[in-house]
Amino acid sequence: MEHPLHLFYYCPKCGKNTFEEINEKAKQCTHCGFVYYFNPSAAVACFIRNRYDELLLVRRAKEPAKGTLDLPGGFVDRFETAEEAVYREVKEETGLVVTSCRYLFSIPNIYPYAGFEVHTVDLFFECLVTDFTSAIPADDAAEIVVTPFDRLSSTEFGLDSIRQGVSKYLVLP
Template structure:
């Protein structure tokens, strides 16, 4: 299925003559506008403490409500991925991230309100001295601290995060 199958009208002029141009774009037959579909950026964070434990959260909302997740979310307009790491981790856990290190990326399709959002999920590693006093908030219903050898990727609900957890655990 074409990635723009959900887009019926031209975003520039509103015409219903918005048709497939090639495998990654649509073109308006009325105004000539060509829209190239690119993924939205999102971040996911492996947060470790000084004894090597991993901080994860339980999802408070769909998709995959109730499953484990890495703290993270969408990168906002005019925000770097590193700024998104700090903001998202703070919003979901209360933790202040001082530094982060980019690890890898995984493409994903995130179903939001019945709409397929194509994402490029950027995985980062962060360190904290302690996980004491953290409170789950925003998109997180619970904070869970695990020993790395106890991590079970099947308990993570989002496809790219599950794949990222498997990759991270193999490399660490």
């Protein structure tokens, strides 16, 4: 397995081409001594439910896994809580306003982006909305898909961590 920082050659502090691996998760500059520890980024994935026990899903508009089912969500921004990211991402991708959300579980993930593997910790939430009538696909979503909870299947999702999350969600007490 390649080092997670294998594409980074230059020290982000001094700019010298002396950035070398020191262990499986860090690189150090042999010129200025700066050490960078590679840690995962936080991302949210949202199971959006209405009062009819239906789930709102989206079809991915972009790679990776373009055209497959997904849960609305995305990266947590700087200075943002995971819950704030839930409300923002759901609004950006569906136009819906979340009335409440609760944290469920997390799954480590590797998200391919522009030839780079972004290591993430995907935080799964269950969100409630009043109804889905005003939902519109936007941002990373190409289509809104509504499905009854009892017809949810992990095999229809294109991203591995989302498939794992759906499987885990289906057996929650």
